[in-house]
Amino acid sequence: MQPSADPSKPAIVLLSGGLDSATVLAIARDRGYSCHALAFDYGQRHRHELEACKRVASTLGAASHRVFSLDATAFAGSALTDNIAVPKDRNETEMTEIPATYVPARNLVFLSVALAYAESLSATDIFIGVNAIDYSGYPDCRPAFIESFTHTANLATKLGVDGNAIRIHTPLMEMTKAQIITIGTELGVDYALTHSCYDPSAEGLACGRCDSCVLRRNGFEQAGIPDPTRYA
């Protein structure tokens, strides 16, 4: 049972359609925030994640849900945006190198636009589902990046300059995938509505072999919770 959202506590929650950001939305709602979900259309090769965002936002009680478009040219050169092979069958110990699915400066751009949107709504709180444990090697998921961004955000904005008010919440930072799934399940997240796979079939079935699928599948197994993902 979700608590009612407090309109005087607005927050922006970045949604990707995946397991992590859905859990973050449930956590932010559980803390009483009125959650404005924000997803990005940045030329992803497949659209399943944007559909998942819509399902997640509506079932988890977001106050609003928007999809902002970003110019795909800015993010060229990634396996998630271009016709470059998605790495498969890497085990978790191999996931410390930056993989081909890295998208240039993606979290920085997402957080920056979220900050502009937050300020236009007079909100000072932004939630993002980055994770330093099962992070697949991306530089922009580390605590040092989030700390530095927070400092920059407070220097960049009117709300920040007026008293260091901007806060970036990363509730999943120190959790394993199994812990994330356990907490999300307790908060009522239906993971069947989420989409994690980097290389799904045309029908949206998960490949089961990309980094994202491997981490997700192992997480359900370790949590002892049935995996509702539909694999190809």
Next chain:
Amino acid sequence: MQPSADPSKPAIVLLSGGLDSATVLAIARDRGYSCHALAFDYGQRHRHELEACKRVASTLGAASHRVFSLDATAFAGSALTDNIAVPKDRNETEMTEIPATYVPARNLVFLSVALAYAESLSATDIFIGVNAIDYSGYPDCRPAFIESFTHTANLATKLGVDGNAIRIHTPLMEMTKAQIITIGTELGVDYALTHSCYDPSAEGLACGRCDSCVLRRNGFEQAGIPDPTRYA
């Protein structure tokens, strides 16, 4: 006479169509960079500045010129994007307060997207025309913001993580408007092609009374250079 651009020195140059960013492009070209000009369509109330960007990029020898679109919803609440009055007839000493023309987190968003674009072109250098002297009170024009952004940018990206390679160039930071105009004139900038006014007529004539017009007009006067601006 401009030096030829070195393709092995690619840089992104943020263009606004105004006097400052045109001068920055001329400076970057003078330093031998192959300049990829980048402008943003973020729902500005008038389009004259995007037309000015095109004129400036082509006459100053940019290697490429792109306009990226950003969702206007993210930048709501500013006199530059919404139907809010542009402040007029402020003198320069009054311009230390953040004015109604402040656009939420604009330079942070512009620099972040420029960084993504830079990385997709394997470029590590970004030029922006921010200025701490005639800065009209915007928080995201100060040296502390640029320093913090540079640190964040190097943590956020593959190129940055590989050796702190990202550099944000702010050649105008410590210049007065008169100095900017003097240097730009020496480098061949035709300021008649630029557009600075926040509140132009439908035909694109400058109002002569907004902060931007006041700073520009005073700059030409102090530089002792004829002001080619067409005022309403």
